[in-house]
Amino acid sequence: MIFFSCINSNPAYSNSAVIAVKKYCDLDFNGARIPGGNYDKLRNLMAWEEDQDEPGWDCFIIISDYKIIDEKVKQNTAIVTISYNVLLRFCSDYSFEKKIYADRVDFELKKIEGFWKINEYVPYPRISKDVALKYLKTRLKYLKQDSAETDKIVLLINTLEKL
DSSP states (O other): OOEEEESSSSOOOOOOHHHHHHHHHHHHHHTTTTSSGGGGGGGGGGOOOOOOOOOOOOOEEEEEEEEEEEEEETEEEEEEEEEEEEEEEEETOOOEEEEEEEEEEEEEEEEEEEEESSSSOOOOOOEEHHHHHHHHHOOOOOSSSTTTHHHHHHHHHHHHHHH
8 A cells, every 4th residue: 555645746757657646636736727727737647638628617626635545557557546635615606515524536547658647537626725715815806895706705715714
C-alpha cells in the first residue's frame, strides 16, 4: 500500500502512474479545472484528444487534502486510488452542503508512448479552501450588492472561512 500525502507540491512530469495522478490532483487542488483556471496544464496528463475537454462543471468539491493510497499496474494499464478529505460541496447557484468525509476515487490510466495518461476526468473539480474563497470573492465583486445571489455567496464565504 502506498501513502503519499499531497498538498501544493509540484512534481516533475514522469513516466510513473502515481506521479501523473499526483500532478493532476495538485493542479486540480490549485484550481486548474475551474473557470479561469489553467486547464491547459492538465492536457498532457489526459488520454483523450485536445478538443475533448471536460464538461463545464456546475459544482465544486472543497477538499483539505488528498492521499494516494494504492497503485495497481498491469502492463500498459494502471489504477491509482486517491482518498480525498472533503469539507464542502457548492454549486453554481451557491447552494452548498457542508459534509466532512473521505471520498475514494480510482483513476484509470493507460501508457501511451511511454507516459501514463488518465483515461477519464474525475467528476467535479476538487479544489482547496483558499482557491474556493478566491473564486467566490472574485464573483462577489461583479454582483449587485443587494441581490439574493450576493447573500448566498457571503453565507458560503463565511461558512468556508470557519472550516
